[in-house]
Amino acid sequence: MKSLQVNNLTLSSSAPKIAVSIVAKDLKSLTQQLQQISVVKPDLVEWRIDSLTQMPDQDTVQTWLKKIHEQITPMPLIATFRTPGDGGNMRASEDQYFKLLRILSVNPLINILDVELHHDQKRVSSIVKRAHQHGIKIIMSNHDFKKVPANLAILDRMHRMQKLYADIAKVAVMPQSKTDVMRFMQTSLKADQCLDIPIVTMAMGDLGKLTRIAGSLTGSVITFGSMNTHIGSAPGQISVPTLRKVLKLFSK
Numbered sequence: 461m462k463s464l465q466v467n468n469l470t471l472s473s474s475a476p477k478i479a480v481s482i483v484a485k486d487l488k489s490l491t492q493q494l495q496q497i498s499v500v501k502p503d504l505v506e507w508r509i510d511s512l513t514q515m516p517d518q519d520t521v522q523t524w525l526k527k528i529h530e531q532i533t534p535m536p537l538i539a540t541f542r543t544p545g546d547g548g549n550m551r552a553s554e555d556q557y558f559k560l561l562r563i564l565s566v567n568p569l570i571n572i573l574d575v576e577l578h579h580d581q582k583r584v585s586s587i588v589k590r591a592h593q594h595g596i597k598i599i600m601s602n603h604d605f606k607k608v609p610a611n612l613a614i615l616d617r618m619h620r621m622q623k624l625y626a627d628i629a630k631v632a633v634m635p636q637s638k639t640d641v642m643r644f645m646q647t648s649l650k651a652d653q654c655l656d657i658p659i660v661t662m663a664m665g666d667l668g669k670l671t672r673i674a675g676s677l678t679g680s681v682i683t684f685g686s687m688n689t690h691i692g693s694a695p696g697q698i699s700v701p702t703l704r705k706v707l708k709l710f711s712k
């Protein structure tokens with residue numbers, strides 16, 4: 461059983477932890493979502509920076525991080541910026557993406573930084589190194605919003621994440637059939653057995669819902685939930701209170 465310590469939270473598939481995403485476009489909605497978070501009490505919080513209306517500069521990042529940190533401490537914070545191809549809301553050039561990640565990778569208010577695998581590998585490596593030097597863990601991600609890739613392709617991607625010194629390897633896919641879901645769950649288990657680092661996996665959309673509660677079987681250490689029926693960061697997310705109840709059934 462692999463585990464990873466982030467502040468005082470232990471990530472382990474024996475009891476997957478619940479993350480909720482802040483998807484606020486302005487400070488008013490940030491305040492509302494932070495209020496909701498204090499009610500639903502997840503285990504971790506993700507700030508989806510691509511929900512803003514424009515690329516933030518260093519000062520804006522700091523203002524938002526301070527506000528988030530004040531409200532969520534001691535819950536760990538994941539900082540994520542996703543472009544539309546990976547299910548995100550904001551376009552960014554490679555230069556803009558890495559400029560933002562360079563700012564984030566040295567910020568002590570962040571515990572985990574999300575980096576997408578498909579970007580330029582040298583630049584990814586340099587972000588990973590910089591984050592680690594500043595005590596920040598890396599979730600390396602790969603998203604496929606069209607399909608469930610072939611098993612070997614999924615395993616290969618997760619091995620590449622490990623080689624790039626990710627602390628957690630994450631894959632999110634879009635199943636088109638029940639068979640896709642079962643195949644993905646099996647591949648996830650295989651990845652958990654082969655890799656030395658913890659994994660996070662989910663199949664999106666309604667078909668994939670089962671994967672969001674099955675971490676104790678498939679090895680996934682985090683499940684992303686929605687705040688309520690209309691605030692979430694990906695299709696098929698289950699609300700945090702429901703996740704909490706259902707996960708209890710599987711806890712050892």
Ligand SMILES: O=C1C[C@@](O)(C(=O)O)C[C@@H](O)[C@@H]1O
Pocket residue numbers: 481506508540547574601630632662664684685693694695697
């Ligand atoms: O990568 C993930 C997983 C996710 O896409 C999901 O399907 O729950 C939601 C994202 O916010 C997060 O960064």
